[in-house]
Amino acid sequence: MYLKDVLNKCKEEGYPITASGLYYAGKKFNFIVKREGNRNLEFDKEAFFKWLNKVKEEIPEGWLPLCKIAKLFKISLSQAYILAKDKNSGARGFGAGEGVIYVDPKRIKEIIKQREDSHKEKWED
Numbered sequence: 001m002y003l004k005d006v007l008n009k010c011k012e013e014g015y016p017i018t019a020s021g022l023y024y025a026g027k028k029f030n031f032i033v034k035r036e037g038n039r040n041l042e043f044d045k046e047a048f049f050k051w052l053n054k055v056k057e058e059i060p061e062g063w064l065p066l067c068k069i070a071k072l073f074k075i076s077l078s079q080a081y082i083l084a085k086d087k088n089s090g091a092r093g094f095g096a097g098e099g100v101i102y103v104d105p106k107r108i109k110e111i112i113k114q115r116e117d118s119h120k121e122k123w124e125d
């Protein structure tokens with residue numbers, strides 16, 4: 001593996017990163033592997049491109065992180081997480097770590113409406 005070439009490839013693809021950042025990501029996402037007894041690092045090009053495409057992925061327009069969803073709908077953050085776990089929410093993380101969950105506010109609004117409707121007493125027979 002030639003670190004400088006990999007760093008340049010990241011830069012070309014619009015994702016500049018430091019050498020230490022690349023090494024950390026490589027170990028975490030298994031595209032840089034150090035085998036015992038071998039001084040050289042092994043580089044998995046397929047896993048690298050999978051990671052690179054993931055970190056470059058753009059958040060769809062209009063989608064918001066759960067912290068903003070909580071403020072928008074005046075609910076707690078834990079309630080926002082519960083709504084995001086609904087199979088119809090389409091919630092997902094973006095980027096390498098996927099630590100921040102994004103959702104489409106329209107879908108969350110629909111889920112809230114469905115839950116409110118399901119908790120109403122039916123007065124007619």
